[in-house]
Amino acid sequence: MTDMTTRLAGVEFANPVFTASGCAAAGKELDQFFDITLLGGVVTKSIMRAPRSGRATPRMAETPSGMLNSIGLQGPGIASFLDNDLAWLQARGARAVVSIAGGSVEDYATLAKELRGHPAVSMIEVNISCPNVEDRGQVFACDARASSGVVQAVRQNTAVGTPIFAKLSPDVTDIAAIARACVDAGADGLSVINTLLGMVIDTTTMRPALAGITGGLSGPAIRPVAVRCVYQVHAALPHVPILGMGGIRTGLDALEFVLAGASAVSVGTTVFGDPGAPLRILDELEQALAERGIARLSDAVGLAHRPPVERVPEDPDPVGDDPGPGLSDSTSDSPFEDDIEETP
């Protein structure tokens, strides 16, 4: 039996598989397909202060191994969320991670106050990939100062025992810099990554396929980008817990994120095509760890950051001849210093 428990900033979860914000509503619909209390946690769709209609349709376009969405954060507002969605999750006995979104620092602060001390809130995820109405619609997550302003406001209005995770956008030049700014501002952990900004043009109408023109790209198409981001953030901030997400479809996909440095993962877009996927992925991840002789999930977190294992079984290199990490696999007869490996 593999120990699947995971700790995110001092809070323990039974296992590392969560839903993803915006891909599971507030858990009720998926509970028809599997027992959602068996998941590590349910990350709810980003909630805002007021009810919100979202954008016009079409809101979605399927893309190769992915999809583009422009929903516009449709939701009932925090009051209805507390009375209905969160109350339901509490009664059901699920672990709730509440995602919040706003258009100003004050919005986020207010949302944090509304959630403060609520017994059903295990953790708060701060969706900072929202346009800042006080800064010409500039997205918070794309600017270190704007991100830290939001995180600080949420931290100040959240109980000490409730971790807050800032959800990072991959659409930045240096994700580690934004990550560091969020942590410095009081984020206990980081959710990595949000969707990538994308666009599809309908060649029949010769117009953008989405009413919102651009949309967020998600699904397996973005997985390598997400794994790279988790790896970079973990390398920069090895002690900060990461909730990893971006195109996870199988247990081995989840394992990639864990090896890159995630202590838990969210399963998002895959749920649209396979509502039973989160539990399947949990089983597959547990099996994958067992097959690799890893007794505890926590032992696998960040393992990909180890230096490469030397492969010199027949004639071991004498001590001192070690060419150092990253070079031990290079062949001595290569005429080039920086030989680029071809992938099969």
Next chain:
Amino acid sequence: MPLQVAGEILAIKKVGAYQAVTVIAPGIPELTRPGHFLAVQVGGPESSMLLRRAFAIYDVKERGVYGGTVEFVFAVHGKGTAWLASRRPQDKLDVVGPLGKPFRLPKSAVNVTLVGGGYGSAPLLPLARALRERGCRVDVVLGAGSADRLFGFLDAKRMADSIAVTTDDGSTGTRGRVSDVLPGVLDKSRADVVYACGPMAMLRAVADLAAERGIPSQVAVEESMACGIGVCMTCVLPVVGDDGLTRMVRSCVEGPVFLGDRVRWDDVGSVPADAVGAPTTGGRP
């Protein structure tokens, strides 16, 4: 409560311009009512097409030689439906269903008119059967672009008290749209209720014609969906609630069947300014 079933194709056949697929999907038939739909995985487990395709359920059999089966009809529109059309008996097909809110049946034996556009008639045929069992008078109007795009004519003819057919090209029936013949059918049959399924423009015309006569209508809408189970918020349209307020509601869980006079037809595709949570002028994006 819907089920996710790793089903197996029992039969696939061409019906005019369409394909009809029968899937062995134990558990789903017992739960299905006319108007429910299925969400079907396309391209297999490693598919690059992540999203399910939604199809109205045509026929179900609770007990067959191989277990319960469910049948749906589709037209090839893109890669997903082309893959589906290339399936053969014994191929696996993962289906989720039954989904959505079905048609509500009248309590008493009233006069009912059913209007189907293209293969939108598929869910109306089991509905016709259920209505006949309740002793309703059933009149059917079927419309399509051309004769090969009509679906269910023989089924309908067997069950209905009258049947009217229109085609855009006049290849069979009356040349024109269902809305051209519907007023005559409604008046002649003294219809008490109208049910419709088909393209949005047709549904709107049917809902308007029914409303003009003070006849309640139920329409099954076709909106583009990503999940079919209520979590993605893709398939929304503006609908007036019992409280008189317009909300952007999910056609997959609050629909696909709506009262025709509750859909804000002029505003489908947009967010009306008076909808709950609509962006205010100069407000948040």
